[in-house]
Amino acid sequence: MDQYCVMGNPVEHSKSPWIHARFAELTGQSLHYGKRLAPLDGFAAAVQAFRAEGGRGCNVTVPFKFEAAALASHTTERARLAQAVNTLRFEADGGIQADNTDGVGLVNDITRHAGVDLAGCDLLLIGAGGAAAGVLGPLLGARPRSLTLANRTQERADVLAARHASLALLQKTELQTSTLQGLRGHFDVIINATASSLNGAAIPVPASVLKPGALAVDMMYGPAAQGFMAWAREHGAVPRDGLGMLVEQAAEAFLLWRGVRPPTADLLAEMRATFG
Numbered sequence: 031m032d033q034y035c036v037m038g039n040p041v042e043h044s045k046s047p048w049i050h051a052r053f054a055e056l057t058g059q060s061l062h063y064g065k066r067l068a069p070l071d072g073f074a075a076a077v078q079a080f081r082a083e084g085g086r087g088c089n090v091t092v093p094f095k096f097e098a099a100a101l102a103s104h105t106t107e108r109a110r111l112a113q114a115v116n117t118l119r120f121e122a123d124g125g126i127q128a129d130n131t132d133g134v135g136l137v138n139d140i141t142r143h144a145g146v147d148l149a150g151c152d153l154l155l156i157g158a159g160g161a162a163a164g165v166l167g168p169l170l171g172a173r174p175r176s177l178t179l180a181n182r183t184q185e186r187a188d189v190l191a192a193r194h195a196s197l198a199l200l201q202k203t204e205l206q207t208s209t210l211q212g213l214r215g216h217f218d219v220i221i222n223a224t225a226s227s228l229n230g231a232a233i234p235v236p237a238s239v240l241k242p243g244a245l246a247v248d249m250m251y252g253p254a255a256q257g258f259m260a261w262a263r264e265h266g267a268v269p270r271d272g273l274g275m276l277v278e279q280a281a282e283a284f285l286l287w288r289g290v291r292p293p294t295a296d297l298l299a300e301m302r303a304t305f306g
Contacts, residue, residue, distance in 0.1 A: 111193060251272040
């Protein structure tokens with residue numbers, strides 16, 4: 031069987047093997063997908079070893095998404111803008127194709143499963159770290175009317191926005207930055223790309239950012255996302271966790287590897303029933 035894996039540290043918690051096993055069943059593809067714990071100081075060697083064992087590709091999770099970008103011989107435009115990679119495909123000529131499927135996974139979940147059209151909306155993206163960098167390009171590609179990037183420090187938000195300025199101009203989207211403290215306005219969609227939920231910290235923005243009925247998405251899922259979702263619900267927003275994003279970004283990786291797009295709606299429902 032063709033071999034694939036998710037590589038990270040830690041990696042034991044990953045749901046990717048379950049997802050890709052179901053994708054293989056649903057599409058009739060013959061493959062095996064496992065987990066690889068890479069040493070914190072040995073990611074490149076771990077990738078090389080997996081490839082030498084016959085690996086065809088891998089997903090990359092924390093903390094190696096930036097290191098993975100450096101291994102690529104070919105990088106997609108969205109991964110280049112993100113400067114981080116979550117999917118590697120090993121080519122027959124020895125090269126490595128690198129992609130970042132996080133952003134398109136998020137957009138697909140919002141538009142297909144949540145039923146929200148991002149075109150023409152006012153969007154707030156909270157955070158300017160690696161998670162935000164991975165999704166900003168595809169969010170701009172969905173052509174919102176405006177996108178505000180809010181971060182604890184203005185400088186980091188400005189650097190990320192500057193890297194995407196040409197894309198924003200092309201999409202005719204007003205791209206703005208703000209500190210969390212200086213944030214003003216009301217938004218149709220807000221996306222939490224910070225680690226606040228994971229760390230059990232307070233919601234990083236005031237409820238005043240929410241338009242009535244706004245979609246409020248936390249990129250975390252499971253117990254970590256419950257505080258954010260309860261806050262959104264309490265203030266009249268529609269809460270959503272990151273489980274759909276997880277499934278959709280995996281589907282994009284599967285498509286890159288196998289040339290087949292797996293169905294996601296039923297699998298997402300199955301995941302919610304299985305894992306809560």
